[in-house]
Amino acid sequence: MAEIKFIDLFCGTGGFSKGFENCKKVEYKAVLGLDVLPVAISTFKLNHPEAFCISNDIRKVRRHYIVDNMRIRRKDIDLIIGGPPCQGFSSIRPFRSSNDDDPRNNLFEEFASFVNYFRPKAFVMENVVGLATHKNGETMEILEECFHKIGYETNWMILNAANFGVPQKRERLIIIGVERGNSIVFPEPTHQYNGATIGYRNRERMLMSEERNLFNREMRLPIAITVADAIDDLPPVKAGECEKIYGSSPRNDYQRERRKNESELTLHIATKHTSRMLEIIKHAGKNINSIPKHLITSGFSTSYSRLDKDEPSPTITVNFVHPASNRCVHPREDRALTPREGARIQSFDDDFIFAGSRTQIVKQIGNAVPPLLGKTIGESLAKIW
Numbered sequence: 001m002a003e004i005k006f007i008d009l010f011c012g013t014g015g016f017s018k019g020f021e022n023c024k025k026v027e028y029k030a031v032l033g034l035d036v037l038p039v040a041i042s043t044f045k046l047n048h049p050e051a052f053c054i055s056n057d058i059r060k061v062r063r064h065y066i067v068d069n070m071r072i073r074r075k076d077i078d079l080i081i082g083g084p085p086c087q088g089f090s091s092i093r094p095f096r097s098s099n100d101d102d103p104r105n106n107l108f109e110e111f112a113s114f115v116n117y118f119r120p121k122a123f124v125m126e127n128v129v130g131l132a133t134h135k136n137g138e139t140m141e142i143l144e145e146c147f148h149k150i151g152y153e154t155n156w157m158i159l160n161a162a163n164f165g166v167p168q169k170r171e172r173l174i175i176i177g178v179e180r181g182n183s184i185v186f187p188e189p190t191h192q193y194n195g196a197t198i199g200y201r202n203r204e205r206m207l208m209s210e211e212r213n214l215f216n217r218e219m220r221l222p223i224a225i226t227v228a229d230a231i232d233d234l235p236p237v238k239a240g241e242c243e244k245i246y247g248s249s250p251r252n253d254y255q256r257e258r259r260k261n262e263s264e265l266t267l268h269i270a271t272k273h274t275s276r277m278l279e280i281i282k283h284a285g286k287n288i289n290s291i292p293k294h295l296i297t298s299g300f301s302t303s304y305s306r307l308d309k310d311e312p313s314p315t316i317t318v319n320f321v322h323p324a325s326n327r328c329v330h331p332r333e334d335r336a337l338t339p340r341e342g343a344r345i346q347s348f349d350d351d352f353i354f355a356g357s358r359t360q361i362v363k364q365i366g367n368a369v370p371p372l373l374g375k376t377i378g379e380s381l382a383k384i385w
Helices: 015-021 038-047 063-069 107-118 129-149 227-231 253-259 275-282 339-345 358-367 371-380
Strands: 003-009 027-035 052-055 079-082 122-127 152-160 171-179
Touching (some): 003 107, 015 027, 015 371, 063 107, 079 107, 107 129, 171 371, 227 339
Parallel strands (some): 003 027, 003 079, 027 052
Antiparallel strands (some): 122 171
């Protein structure tokens, strides 16, 4: 099996690239991770020990420096992946230059310049669903035209992670580009989820499970992984407490796959809520309307809300340990999710190592691309190689 070397830009923790490396059809190997946050790069390095790592603003990193100092040859890079932050599109203009040292480039243009410099066979760019409608679709048109000008065919779809084995209704816009002449293949859904989504006006841009699965028993996909499927093997823990022993065996394939061969439970540390917050949490239901009015003064509709154990989770945010911010109260216990539970819902394996403080780890988990989503995209690209 040929080794496919790739670069991960705006890599964060490296969850996206870890998913690629977990593919069974193709042997992917991350050779470089780049991110502006030092703690994210520390996490990336812990889980990709053989890769080079750069913690810097991408606009300050010259491509020739990478080639000259990191033993990475341009012709060896088969793939570039990454997710430029949303602000990378706020001022996007028609692609002006592929100049390696153009100081006017914004974050997206830097991603495109990496593609143009290394000329990989393919690239994968992930982003928020809102990119599809940014400036009434003009941004997407400019973005695709940019890649067409440098010789790449592109296509984009909106993927819901729940359709691909992730216990979370997290939607992401995925753009795949290939060298002109190659075909673009998106993954086929592996799980059935047909609940409410953010969606997009053009349903053909949404890669969802086929509706016929609802009616044809032989064609029906497995039901989406639920919150309970993801975390109910983890021991009970009270607010402010920590548990380091699993205490029970995995109860399903998802839990078994996430545990690997780990014997010690990590990051199962519950937030120490105030007495007032604990009183609020006792009343937690599907939305903020479950909370007695005298206990709260304001909040989003999803604030102080309890997760449904029999459904995939809503999108995990960087505040999933703070009930005032979002829907993150444990399905049965009176507390917010622990970092380990958040990592499970994001499809991180239990042996994935996070660097930094608990607060930093929570933010890294919330910002990550689910590894299982990376894995399924990586496997869909198998025909290219």
